[in-house]
Amino acid sequence: MSYTYIAYDLIVSLPFPCPMLQRAPDGCTPDLVVEEGCVTKNLAMAVMKENNWQIEPGRFLLRGGLRSGRFLVENGSHITLERNPLAEDERLAVHFMATALPVLLQQRGDLILHANTVVTPDGAIAISGKSGAGKTTTVAALLRKGCTLLADDITMLRQNENKLVEVVPGPPQLHLCEETANMFGYDISGLPRYPWRRMKAAVPVHNVMAFNSVPLKKIYLIKISSSDEVRVTSLVGKEKFAALQESLYGPLIPDEQSKLFALHSVVLDSVEICCIERPHNRWCLDEVVEVILHG
Secondary structure (H helix, E strand, C coil), X not given: CCEEEEECCEEEEECCCCCCCEECCCCCCCCEEEEECCCCCCCCCCCEEECCEEEECCEEEEECCCCCEEEEEECCCEEEEEECCCCCHHHHHXXXXXXXXXXXXXXXXXXXXXXXXXXXXXXXXXXXXXXXXXXXXXXHHHHHCCCEEEECCEEEEEECCCCCEEEECXXXXXXXXXXXXXXXXXXXXXCCCEXXXXXXXXXXXXXXXXXXXXXXXXEEEEEEECCCCCEEEECCHHHHHHHHHHHECCCCCHHHHHHCHHHHHHHHHHCXXXXXXEECCCCCHHHHHHHHHHC
C-alpha cells in the first residue's frame, strides 16, 4: 500500500503512513516515490560516516536500527528503503522526515537549516541554535503573540522567481517538551514522546500555520552566555558566515557544499543574521521575544 502526501514543495509517495504530513489531493502525480528494495549496508566510497549514516558524492545511507530500516538517498531524485524485520511504521516515518527527506532536498540544491521559522509582522524569521538553547520555547511564545509558523526544526530555503530567498512551509506541527507545552496550554497527554527529540511530542498546529512560502527576513542564532543581560549582535563578515554554517542541517561533504554555494552566497548577501545571547542563569523569554519582534 502507498500513501501520498505534501512534503515541503514535493508530492511524495511513501510505502508507510506519515501522519505528520498533509495528504495530497487525489490524482496528484508524485515528484518522489520512496521504493522498497535492497539497500547496501555500506557505501564503498564513503567520505564521511558515523555509526548510523555514511555519505559519498550523490549518495547518503541511513541505517535506522532494528525497528526501522536502511534508507538510501541518491542524487536528489530517488530514495530506496529496505525494512528491517521488526520495522515500525512510526519509526520509518520519523527517519524519513528527520533525515532522508532533508538530505534529498539538499541534494536537489535547496539550503536546509536546523531552525524553526515564524512569520512576524516584519517578515519571516528563522530561529536557530544548539539543542537546549530555547528555539522551540521562543517560537511557542511568538505564536502566542500572533505570529504564524512556517517550519519546525527543518527550514527549507530556496530562491524564488524574483531572486528572493524564501522559506517553504513545512509540516503543520511543533515539537514541544512537557514544560513548554504546559506553559502555553498545549495538551500533549495523548501524544507519543520521542527520546531522540528530548522527549518532545509533535503537536498539530494547523490553526497557527502559514501555508505559503514567505521571503526570509532574518536569521537569529540563540546562544547561552555568561552575561547577565540579553545581548543582540548583527553579524558581518566571517562571523556571519560561521553563524550560517552553524545553522545548516546535517553533515555536508565538500562536493555538496560547492553545489549550494550560490544559494549560500545569496543568503549571506540578502538576509540579516543576528546572534542573541541569553543569560545561562535565567530564562528571559519575554526579552528574547521582544528583541525578535521589535529589534
